[in-house]
Amino acid sequence: MFRRFLAILIKELTQLRRDKSTFAMVLAIPVMQVFLFTYAINNDPKHLPTAVLIRDNSIVVRDLTAAMTNSEYFDLTTRISTDAEGDELLQKGEVYFVLTIPENFTRDLLSGRKPALLLQADASDPSATANSIGAMSEVILRSIRRDLTGSVRSMVNTEMPIDLRIQRCYNPEAMIRYNIVPGLIAVLLTLMGIMMTALSLTRENERGTMETMLSMPVRPLEIMAGKIVPNLIVGLIQAAFILIMAIFFFKVPFLGSWWVFVLSIILFITGNLAIGYTISSLAKNQLQALQMTILVFMPSLLLSGFIYPFVGMPGWAQAIGNCIPVTYFMRIVRGIMLKGNGLAECWPHIWPMGIIILILSIIAVKVYKKTLD
């Protein structure tokens, strides 16, 4: 009995050794996961870009903003001079916070009148901003304690000397599902689109029908279009399905432009199908196609800002994330649904996605094999 077991064991190991792609996956997936989870993913994102609107310039205010920078949670990237500017930056996703320091802030503080301090946060991605918001009161308290001496000092010891008002924009209740559900549209379309297309050509190869097809006067582009269009339709149905669930079941708002949404979705699905088509040209069988799909899907899941905030990732991980279409699509969907974005706000994400998709499509056509060589 043991001999038979051994025989099977040896056979399996030999096959595994010959099956280079499975072998590579066995090693690549753990490496990838360990790297992504330990290095790339940061649940305590820091250096969030912040705009400041300062209407009262004083040492106290300067120290306060310096303390915010020193806390590492905030990067004061932009000085603005109107409220409207702040709103625009938030809407486009260029900053996560807008801090407004009102007129007479210092005077009111010194006279114990608890001046108001407004911190507007982009809460469409609550996990990105939660910790920074939490740290804010502590940062203020420490900074002001250091500055206030003498008679006013006693006031700071007992209670908060200012009235910190936090305004969560776009997702006032900081509901994670508001953020997850639109992101899920992006992730599911990625997985399904890549996988279905990846399998479609490999299936033909595996069953030998590719040989019949290639022996007929069909052009590569015709095959590609014929394979991609059905999957595009399937993708649109899926998107509609998820969207209906999102709106009616999870009560996620849809505030932005419908036509920009549809346009982006078509573009995005096309991109995924191009990736899938490339895989299906490279993979020798359906199993390999599935493995490669997972390989591409993992960064889409982890580095796109879906589960973990994009801003919390180190530079190299952001660089990888910037190369995958889903990262941009994630921002577009969330922006349209939660922030009410239109074309103008989405455009900075649409054009890089379009370029990436164009490159992917060119690759897909290039790697397609016209012969059996």
Place this chain on the structure above:
Amino acid sequence: MTPTYAIEVSNLSKRFGNNTVVDNVNLRVPQGKIYGFLGPNGSGKTTTIRLLCGLLTPDGGTGTCLGYDIRKESNKIKQQVGYMTQRFSYWEDLTVRENLMFVANVFGLAQPCDSVEAMLRRFGLLSRSEQLAGTLSGGWKQRLSLAACILHSPKLLLLDEPTAGVDPQARRDFWDEIHQLARDGLTVLVSTHYMDEAERCHAIIYLYYGHIIAEGSVSEVIANSGLQTWSATGADVIGVMNELKSSPAVATVAPFGNVVHVSGVDGQALEQVIESYRERRGIQWSRTSPSLEDVFIYYMHNNGGRD
């Protein structure tokens, strides 16, 4: 000007890595003829056929298929060639009719529905037209494949072991069909392992590990082999057979039921060997002409007859 040769290639070569599968092959198949493509497994028959219809790019050589350059005009070749693969390779999850409709549309037939209908009738596939191709038996799959690859009225048929695993009746029907098509002017290149099928061809080409080593009609190939054959019948021919195998003058020994064919290239030496067995065990010897199979086996075992 219409070419007299449907296939005319010279010095055709194809390598896979370091392995030269097709090595300087010169091939000429006249129009309207049925040429049989013979050779042991792995001798390059499938590769040659794939090179001819543009499924593989040749590493060397030039030539034309139906007057079109095999390197540059593979799309034009594909339009007029019917290629039947070794293994059933139509869509098993489509019905018989759907498969044929697909082919008809890909080739841009003027009246796809009518053509398909006519083809279904011609091959007796009408009653099975709505059946999924995957559920057909081997013989019916083969009929469907043939129907599909002549649907666009090609001028050249490339058939790669089309009758492997098909019963004798289906094979006979198949060959009747092929001869019918050839009479209408179609050129056929068909690879096979069946000697009876080779004998139904106008001429055969024997490919041996990438080289053509024999070519011509069946009788020419047999005559050119220089093989001489004796047949033996009797009680213990099998015992004699085993002894004869070790003799250097004997090239091949093959049993055909109660008869054993003993062949060799050197007639005199062969006769001497046989002489020593004449008196033994009541075996009757008679001179016979070698069969194509004798020649086939002889070439296979003697390195293409070139050493």
